[in-house]
Amino acid sequence: MSFLVLDHLQKSFGTTKVVHDFNLHIEKGEFISFLGPSGCGKTTVLRMVAGFESPSEGRIVIDGQDVTGLRPNQRQIGMVFQAYALFPNLTVAENVGFGLKVAGVPRSERSGRVTEMLELIGLPDLGQRYPWQLSGGQQQRVALARALAPRPRVLLLDEPLSALDAKIRVSLRNQIREIQRQLGITTIFVTHDQEEALSISDRIVVMHRGVADQTGTPRQIYNQPATDFVAGFVGTLNRFESEVLDAASGRVRVAGTEFSLNRPLQSGKVTLAARPEGLTLADHGIAAEVVGAEFLGSVQxxxxxVDGSEIVLDRFNAPSVALPEAGEIIHISPEGSNWLVLATDA
Incomplete structure (x- = not known):
């Protein structure tokens, strides 16, 4: 049996159902991200795991124990919030040791554990400071240490990096992942930031309107989206409306250019899609008029x-490759591009 099981969870507030039949099996030590737009239900699921919300239906099992009816303090769960939620009148060391003190851990043992946690988060010399004397990134690391100090079975992180600036976010998310791997703790990370989820997760659950649209590895979510929503939400996606000419061979026409996908399709219309880096330029192919170009260092x-719709394509920068000018006609190679089939209307 999986270490953490979310079995047919549902949650309604009044007559509004915000989570619909949510199922997920998480292995011990796995790092799972819930990814989705605001209002998709990801934080509600997290709060049900934590015990802050009770499921309308379904159950939550941790290491073989059904914890659905237990209070938050009975579940052995550590939680880090978007707001640091540190006690301003307590020192860093006292904040980290707060849960241990409440649990009745002896002072000597508590002191050793606090020292261990401050070493783990890279702040060994700041134990006597107060939260207001720390940067935002340091405060969030203290919140992480406080959550980990009681040795929880599961760690929950509710958009813990959203209040930080971009550079600190990248550094701290990498540190969180390193600590998680070092401790081997089962972790759920809630975010609406695609890059965060793709960069640190073992698996990602993409949520939409209270359901899990797709669960998979970052590569699966990005390269093999299972639904139109996932394809459009994760990363940038270019869409091309096309006509199926031969369903058996997958021959289609896009903006006057015919080519074969070499896979069977339904007859009628089909929506093809490709990531910006999946489009290949060539001397001939689908004609596109350049609207503009940006130099982004390693990428142009x-x-x-194309046919009135704007697309984006990326190519690696090289000193010999100049940026195309607005109004210039370029050609996309239909054979060399990586096409996704999003939807087919018979």
Whole structure:
């Protein structure tokens, strides 16, 4: 049996159902991210695991124990919030040791554990400072140490990096992942930031309107989206409306250019899609008029128009490759591009 099981969870507030039949099996030591837009239900699921919300239906099992009816302090769960939620009148060391003190851990043992946690988060010399004397990133690391100090079975992180600036976010998310791997603790991380989820997760659950649209590894979510929503929400996606000419061979026409996908399709219309880095330029192919181009260091980003719709394509920068000019006609190679089939209307 999996270490953490979310079995047919549902949650309603009044007549509004915000989580619909949510199922997930998480292995011990796995790092799972819940990814989705605001209002999709990801934080509600997290709060049900924590015990702050009770499921309308379903159950939660941790290491073989049904904890659905237990209070938060009975579940052995550590939680880090978006707001640091540190006690301003307590020192860093006292904040980290607060849960241990409440649990009745002896002072000597508590002191050793606090020292261990401050070493773990890289703040061994700041134990006597107060939260207001720390940066935002340091405060969030203290909140992480406080959550980990009682040795929880599961760690829950509710958008813990959203209040930090971009550079600190990247550094801290990497540190969180390193600590999680070091401790081997089962972790659920809630975020609406795609890059965060893709960079640190073992698996990602993409949520939409209270359901899990797709669960998979970061590569699966990005390269093999299971639904139109996942394809559009995770990363940038270019869409091309096309006509199926031969369903058996997958021959289609896009903006006057015919080519074969070499896979069977339904007859009628089909929506093809490709990531910006999946579009290949060539001397001939689908014609596109350049709208603009940006130099992003290692990447050149080109915006172009195909049949009235704007697309984006990326190509690696090279000193010999100049940026195309607005109004210039470029061609997308249909054979060399990585196409996704999003939807088919018979």
């Amino acid at each position: 980003r080109v915006r172009a128009r």
